[in-house]
Amino acid sequence: MKLEQDLAQRIKRDAAISVFLYLTPIALMFTAFYLTGYKPWEGSSGLPFKVPRFLEGIFKNLSSWGLPVIVLVIGAVEAVAGLYENKWTKNERLLDITCFVIPKIIIRPLVTYYSLLLLPELLPGGKDMFSWVPFWWAFAIIAVADDLTQYWYHRIHHQLPWLWRFHRTHHSAPYMGMAMASRQNIIYSIFFSQTYLTAALTYLGLGYAALFVKVIKSLITTGAHSSIPWDKPFYQIKWLNPIGWVLERLISTPATHHAHHADTADDGIGNYKGNFGNMFFIWDIIFGTGIITRKYPSSYGIKHYKEEEWYAQFLWPIIKSKKEGSELSADGPMVGDEVPVQVRAEESLQTSTAG
Template identity: 75%
Template sequence: MIKFIEAIFQNFSTWGLPVLVLLLGVVEFSLGLYKRKWNKNERILDIVCFTIPKLVVRPLVAYFGLKFLPVLLPGFKAAFEWVPFWWGFFIICIADDLTQYWYHRLHHEVPFLWRFHRTHHSAPYMGMAMASRQNIIYTIFFSQTYLTTALVYIGLGYPALFVKSIKSIITTLAHSSIPWDKPFYEKKWLNPIAWVLERLISTPATHHAHHADSNDDGIGHYKGNFGNMFFVWDVIFGTGLITRKYPESYGIQHYQEEEWYAQFMWPIFKSRKEGSELSHNGPMVHEDPTTPVAAATATISEPISAKTSLELT
């Protein structure tokens, strides 16, 4: 049984995740959950963002990382093999996801960084297609890209494999347009589980709120809900909002459907759309149309508030 579980996680880190994304994507399309918003430009962007990091970025980082680390840390190869699996699993879960929480949050707080993360939020839909949608620079500096390679080198590759697989499942399902968490809210006997679940990990309801194009309805919360695998960071740092509801619309209100290559490779390639955040000499951030004019001097189109109280439901 243990060998079978190991095989699942080993395969998940290679071809398992693409298969899961493909199967769920087929279900989403069959149910019409993209609402005809997946045009040619969006399709190319989503496919490129899904394939290039897996086929180019991560293999290159792993190859050169394992060549460079013995020179940088000659005495640390397999140095932590003695660490028990569950201790390694716990430590990596915390270190990896907490780092990603702040990496993600800073890209909403710092105007200069916003345009590197904007690609992920430009999609006017939620689903498997856009789950990996990121600017290439954001991906290259993504902490997990290097952490996994370093952990393999120091002897913690086995627990890192399990963390990566579980995290991929949680974050993929949180982006899905299939509201798998809804039964936990609707069935009273499941409510206690829902209360724990939605505060522990990212769910469609909490993460969809982060991708909403407005905060006006009391459901959208692109100013918070930054957690990737664990939502508990939003609870701890006061950036969480739990409503158990789903936004009516997603994306960026001032989205100009910039060319896929500009969204994927800005600032190497820039958009030809005049006034776009990704165009030559374009604004660093757009004024948020949902805020008063006085807020125009706010840092980043108001994609974050420093603290937001958690609505306990």
């Protein structure tokens, strides 16, 4: 009971801080306008930033077909290099592929289509109403709003046990790789904030900035889940150390995000009850939910993983698992992201027997 009260108080405190963080880039933008006398909403003679045409083309292609191609290339490199360590069984492979394909070709297009149909009814005078906002200010506002919202969406799925089973699929794999970035239960994917936010912002006239945020965020999160440790040179090469120090506190890197997917927190490296940041790791720094070790966990996944059927992991609770005792089975236990006492007892017994 005491732990639940402490958690509730901490969430309330951090939520209040979040309101301030959401408003900060907006306040800074208007402060800059006031100090410079720039009033873009009145057709000021000052020119807002205009996205160069060649950049627009690059990012539009990345958003449509370019990004999936990049992800597939990274996945091919991981597979050829053996970075999945023969843990990509048929069940895991079907789950990863399903989670990669269906949200991209069905869920997100449908959500975007119907959102753009519904928005004129909900906000009849809203079309392009914020098109006056200079690009880089729009980028900063959207980056904060989008990623901080996702931080909270992610965090509460760990901290509220009844939500954990919708996110559990993302943590069940005993390996890391680019496929993990989209490995999610269908309910978790449907209510994912970024698709709705991008559609709404496009309608309101901030499509350029929303598109840039979406692409850059996708590249960062894919890189953070990848089994390719691209951040190691920043820790090992002395003159890169200062850049690495800033980088690992600003964005998610393989070291910080792999820690979130560790199957234990007992080694001082894993932190599956923290390191929630998606594009930005700075939220974990601000809210005290992150640890930085510059090390990688020795094992990943869930200690009590029962290798539930791929379709049950993807479609729970619509379709439930047939695995007895599974959280995803009919009347399965609701244990949250804690390691069950029974599993801890078995580990202790194994350790003492080995000794």
